[in-house]
Amino acid sequence: MASPITTNTGAGYGLDIKNIVSVLVNADTAAKANQIARQSSNNSAMISGIGSLRSALTAFQDAMKKLNDKNAPAFNAFAGTSANENVVKIKSSNSAVAGNYDIKVDQLATGSKVASQQFVGGASTAISAGELTVSQNGKDYKINVASGATLQSVRDQINKEMGAKGITANIINEAGGSRLVFSSTTTGKGSDISVGGIPELAIDGTQKISGSGAGYITGLAQDAQFSIDGLALTSSKNTVDQAVSGLTLELTGVSAKDTTTKVTVAQDNEGLKKSVQSFVDAYNTLQKAVTALVTPTKDANGNVTSLGPLTNDPTTRSLLADVRKVLTETGSGDKLTTLSQLGINTQKDGTLEFNSTKFNAALNDKKLGSEIQELFTGTNGVFERMNKAIDPYNATGGSLDTRKSNLDKVARNLENQKTALDRRTELLTTSLTKKFSALDTALAKMKKQGEQITSIFEAINAQAKKS
Incomplete structure (x- = not known):
């Protein structure tokens, strides 16, 4: 920014230095400053528009993902x-x-739960080194127990090495001592756990606990x-x-x-209708968000007051075309191949209309309920084709991601230009202020000299009149 000038006029002759310098500096820099401000505003609007577009696309894809959840199917007939x-x-x-x-x-169905013999020393009881073998369903799992192990360290080692296989261990402290108890998430007859290899930890999982000995606790695993x-x-x-x-x-x-x-x-006609309506609502939310980004703002007289941040943007137009194309394509179903057969049609504003009367007829008269799932979630279904249309734009590294990166570069370049222009303004202001201050001083000196010469001539004339 330009250095502040503390006086409006020069101390000598009285030139309006501040105003003169301001006019000259503005004449030199105004055009470039306006250009940078205009380009920065447009670029910021584009960055915001791209961000809003990506958010809308992500929300739409999340809605489709929820409707396509295999653990909670949304389109079951x-x-x-x-x-x-x-x-x-x-x-x-x-x-x-x-x-x-x-x-x-x-x-x-139950799983196996077996316990070792009792250890009066509790969790700190020393356990012999060796290879512990845990057997279940004809499979043997080996655990190498190192020297110096305790009942607790063996428990921790079992959980670390076998937890992913569904077998865990814990220590149960009862009146006569502590036991190492094995549990399994595997259920069914014959899945009983047996342990061998280290004598004091040996367990026959087919025998019930008796006294302080080892065995199964409440019963064998069962179907x-x-x-x-x-x-x-x-x-x-x-x-x-x-x-x-x-x-x-x-x-x-x-x-x-x-x-x-x-x-x-x-x-489940109502469930199907609700799921289809959810898709229509999600799509319409996307369509309205995009429309807001590409539509100019008008005043009460219909005059355009401002453009949408993505108005006339070729990438956005291409995206809309690709998405809308999916709505009219023919899928790979048997009797049900298009959305229009379910009463889903595109309106003039680009949103979807869901005709419940036509939908009910498709389910009740044409018996198309069992094919709705295939239309939406099957191979080459609506969801798959929609994601294929959107991913090139919205995925990481996609065209919108690239656009955002390029716009960020433009923003940094414009900021650098503004910094350079501010520096030029500061230097030019300082330089011109010095020059006009020097001019003011020179003019003041000339004025004083002129006054002195005038005074001399006035004195000569006065002397001449006396003589």
Whole structure:
């Protein structure tokens, strides 16, 4: 910035130095300053616009990801309900069929829990060095126990090396001493744990604890036993996905004596409608956000007062075209291949209209419910094609990322230009102030000399009149 000038006029002749210097400096720098300010404003608006566009695209992709969650399918044609989720929970897939089932759970699948002999020395009991072998389901897992180990250090080593395999250990302190207890997340008959290799830690997982000796604690590992409509079944796990086509049963508890739990599977038209509406809403939110970025602002008379930050931006126009193209493309389904068959159509402003009457007809009359999932989430479905259209723009290293990097470079360059111009303004102001101060002094000196000469001539004339 220019150095401040403390006086408006020179101390000698009285020139308006500050005003003169200001006018000259402004004439030299104003055009460049205005250009930098204009370009900085436009560049900042573009950076903000690109950021808003990327946020809108990310929100849309997150919404599609949620609707495409395989653990919570959003487009299943059927929904299952359980009359008692304390006994069984149900999850349906798109291959389910409508029906009712009576389920009775006699026992749940359990895992192995075995304990070592008692150690009166507690967690600090010394354990012999050697190779500890933990066996389960015909597999042997080796753990090398080093010299100086204790019951606690062996427990920690087991958890570190075998935790990922679902086998963990802990120390239980009871009245007669401490035991090393093994647990497993693996369930089912025959999955009992046995331990060998180090004598004091040996456990026969098929034998029950007796006194201070080792063995299983409450019972052997067992399969789940249950029935569906009176048909007996077993499972090594409590989550059963092969018993009924299209259904996953989660056994959560044992049935009360002589009772069954009714499970119902029915068409889920309302659930499908809600999911489709969620997609339409997410898309419309994106469309409105982009429209706001590319639409000029007008006053009450319809005159443009300002442009949107991305108005006439070629990248944004290309993105919109690619996204809108997906809405009209034909998918890879059988009877259901386009969004328009479900009553989803593009309006003049680019948003989607969802016609519930046409949607209900597609489900009830044309029986297209089971194909909606494929249309949206299947191979070459709407979600896959949408992400393919958006990723080249919004992904890390995509065109919008590159645009942002280039705009940041422009911003830094403009800031450097402004700094250079401020420096030039300061130097020019200082230089011109010195020059005009010197001129003011010179003019004051000349004025004084002129006054002296005038005084001399006036004195000569006065003398001449006296004589």
